[in-house]
Amino acid sequence: MATSTTSRTGIPAIRPSGRPRGLGRCRTGATFRPESLLADQAMTRHTTKKGDRAYPFESSLAGAANRREEIRLGRYFKLAPWLLSCLVAGHATASPTEVIDTHLHGDRDPVAQLEALRASGITTIAVSTSWEDQQRYVEGKPMSVLHGLMFPCPQGKVPYSLQDCHADGREWPGVEWTEARIKSGRIDFLGEILTQYYGISPSDARMDPYYSLAVRHDLPVGIHTGSAGPDHGSPNFREDLGNPALLRDMLVRHPGIRLWIMHAGAPFFDETVALMREYPNVHADISVINNPRIVPPEAFAAMMRTLMDAGLGDRIMFGSDNADIATVRASLDALTFLDAAQKQAILHDNAERFFRIERNAGAVAPGNTRKVQDVD
Numbered sequence: 623m624a625t626s627t628t629s630r631t632g633i634p635a636i637r638p639s640g641r642p643r644g645l646g647r648c649r650t651g652a653t654f655r656p657e658s659l660l661a662d663q664a665m666t667r668h669t670t671k672k673g674d675r676a677y678p679f680e681s682s683l684a685g686a687a688n689r690r691e692e693i694r695l696g697r698y699f700k701l702a703p704w705l706l707s708c709l710v711a712g713h714a715t716a717s718p719t720e721v722i723d724t725h726l727h728g729d730r731d732p733v734a735q736l737e738a739l740r741a742s743g744i745t746t747i748a749v750s751t752s753w754e755d756q757q758r759y760v761e762g763k764p765m766s767v768l769h770g771l772m773f774p775c776p777q778g779k780v781p782y783s784l785q786d787c788h789a790d791g792r793e794w795p796g797v798e799w800t801e802a803r804i805k806s807g808r809i810d811f812l813g814e815i816l817t818q819y820y821g822i823s824p825s826d827a828r829m830d831p832y833y834s835l836a837v838r839h840d841l842p843v844g845i846h847t848g849s850a851g852p853d854h855g856s857p858n859f860r861e862d863l864g865n866p867a868l869l870r871d872m873l874v875r876h877p878g879i880r881l882w883i884m885h886a887g888a889p890f891f892d893e894t895v896a897l898m899r900e901y902p903n904v905h906a907d908i909s910v911i912n913n914p915r916i917v918p919p920e921a922f923a924a925m926m927r928t929l930m931d932a933g934l935g936d937r938i939m940f941g942s943d944n945a946d947i948a949t950v951r952a953s954l955d956a957l958t959f960l961d962a963a964q965k966q967a968i969l970h971d972n973a974e975r976f977f978r979i980e981r982n983a984g985a986v987a988p989g990n991t992r993k994v995q996d997v998d
């Protein structure tokens with residue numbers, strides 16, 4: 623459980639109380655999560671039409687009572703295989719105790735959102751939403767927060783949820799404004815970069831000052847690629863602008879930039895693999911492709927196998943994009959061709975290295991003081 627407290631800015635913050643719900647360990651170290659029992663059934667009721675892309679927990683309270691009952695019943699039917707897997711497979715089913723969600727957006731109820739994430743083992747999030755909403759996500763054990771800068775915003779809006787990216791309606795943050803907030807530790811990465819929603823190439827010259835900032839301050843850059851869900855509200859969106867091959871020009875102009883291809887570029891997946899093979903500084907997150915409501919599990923498995931066969935297993939990062947967290951975690955758990963070490967890398971180690979989390983951790987003052995500041 624977690625309780626909501628009020629930060630110095632009067633915005634609800636998250637304070638944990640006690641150990642995460644529903645966690646139990648078998649003797650071999652595997653973690654049992656009652657929530658994961660429901661991955662293929664009850665969760666569908668808790669997601670609205672737009673839920674996979676924007677605010678997925680709108681109906682979760684209404685379903686909570688039923689869900690508890692289903693968890694209780696589900697135990698009887700599913701506990702036996704779980705025990706067996708612990709005893710027989712042992713280390714092969716071990717799951718990391720710390721998981722990094724590299725692709726998260728705002729929620730109308732951050733308390734419930736972070737509670738659900740914690741229940742599925744998420745301990746660090748990389749969040750990007752409107753600048754104002756972003757200030758609601760503050761550091762707090764056991765959840766660490768990396769803050770992004772989302773831009774350029776089509777018509778000044780965050781896609782799907784359509785609140786203003788900035789209070790004054792601007793589409794682009796000022797370059798000096800951005801650098802000042804990087805220096806004060808309020809921006810940990812540039813992303814989600816919305817060039818595709820805005821209707822321009824990710825290598826458009828207007829992006830160059832920001833990419834230069836990222837290189838100068840050693841920040842990761844996460845760019846939306848691939849396709850998009852319905853009702854995003856961005857009239858200039860073009861699917862072809864989500865082709866990762868378009869990133870080649872900016873990679874040439876900004877050597878060494880720490881780039882991450884969000885959603886792994888699908889359906890332009892071959893281009894993602896080619897680019898990652900060519901540029902060792904390019905990573906990818908697996909949000910959306912790990913969501914069985916958008917991409918069939920067989921297709922996800924095939925893409926993951928291709929990435930692993932290409933020797934890219936140390937540059938793939940877990941992300942949810944606000945999809946039901948237990949469902950997308952289960953998608954990865956289901957890949958039997960990955961061993962425990964490979965899953966550990968995807969769920970945690972690769973992102974820890976990419977975001978330089980250990981280095982940054984020393985700079986975070988205790989008591990949630992670093993990120994809770996004025997909104998401007």
Ligand SMILES: [Zn+2]
Binds near residue numbers: 814846847884885
């Ligand atoms: Zn995206």
